Amino acid sequence: MSDPAERSKVLEELIKNRRSIRNFSTESPMPSQIEKIILAGLNAPFAAAAVGDRKDFRRFFIIKKDSAARKELERIAAAHLKTTVKKLTSLPFKLMGLTRKLSKLIERLNNAKLPEAPFIIIIIEYNGIPSVAPQALAHAAENMWLMASAEGLGFQLLSMFEGMKKNKDLCRLLEIRSGEYSILACAIGVPKELPGPVKRIDPETITKWL
Numbered sequence: 389m390s391d392p393a394e395r396s397k398v399l400e401e402l403i404k405n406r407r408s409i410r411n412f413s414t415e416s417p418m419p420s421q422i423e424k425i426i427l428a429g430l431n432a433p434f435a436a437a438a439v440g441d442r443k444d445f446r447r448f449f450i451i452k453k454d455s456a457a458r459k460e461l462e463r464i465a466a467a468h469l470k471t472t473v474k475k476l477t478s479l480p481f482k483l484m485g486l487t488r489k490l491s492k493l494i495e496r497l498n499n500a501k502l503p504e505a506p507f508i509i510i511i512i513e514y515n516g517i518p519s520v521a522p523q524a525l526a527h528a529a530e531n532m533w534l535m536a537s538a539e540g541l542g543f544q545l546l547s548m549f550e551g552m553k554k555n556k557d558l559c560r561l562l563e564i565r566s567g568e569y570s571i572l573a574c575a576i577g578v579p580k581e582l583p584g585p586v587k588r589i590d591p592e593t594i595t596k597w598l
């Protein structure tokens with residue numbers, strides 16, 4: 389596709405139609421589609437000055453439904469959520485009024501579990517200096533999200549994993565050193581339904597040309 393107007397139109401449509409998908413069908417995406425999504429994530433920007441000569445600054449773990457790794461991940465995620473809720477409802481948090489303030493979040497965490505998706509993908513980024521790995525991971529995730537949308541697949545960010553870079557059990561499962569990498573995870577599968585684009589605020593009302 390060499391015409392810039394055509395390219396721009398395709399990208400505009402993809403961006404407009406990218407949505408969070410939280411319900412997946414039992415159908416599984418093809419391995420070639422997952423490979424395309426991984427490549428899109430790999431091709432996202434990375435902080436070259438921070439990671440130095442490392443070639444494996446970004447790595448991907450594809451966790452299939454019904455695998456032993458998936459069962460272990462469910463156990464690790466449930467334990468992490470339990471610990472987080474325990475902390476948020478502990479006496480110091482109560483005394484600071486934070487438990488009440490965060491009651492909606494606590495309720496969400498109490499009911500949270502990994503989605504019934506055919507694939508959970510964990511992406512890790514080497515924490516260089518300065519540590520900008522979470523930002524780099526967000527770029528990777530957006531590329532993957534757009535490629536998943538282009539493939540007609542659903543994508544859900546799983547932000548609970550962002551606070552797990554020092555989780556010993558997760559690091560053991562991924563065979564990485566605790567704290568060496570930042571972590572991001574997402575669920576990918578065939579969407580039960582496609583929600584379509586949402587109308588956002590008129591950009592003119594939130595943009596200022598100086």
Ligand SMILES: Cc1cc2nc3c(=O)[nH]c(=O)nc-3n(C[C@H](O)[C@H](O)[C@H](O)COP(=O)(O)O)c2cc1C
Pocket residue numbers: 406407408409410544545546547548
């Ligand atoms: C940093 C970040 C973390 C997010 N974490 C989650 C998450 O844990 N679970 C989830 O279902 N969606 C998560 N989302 C998705 C947002 O809720 C979603 O993008 C937003 O509601 C807009 O909806 P859309 O993606 O359909 O356009 C996250 C988004 C961002 C940017």
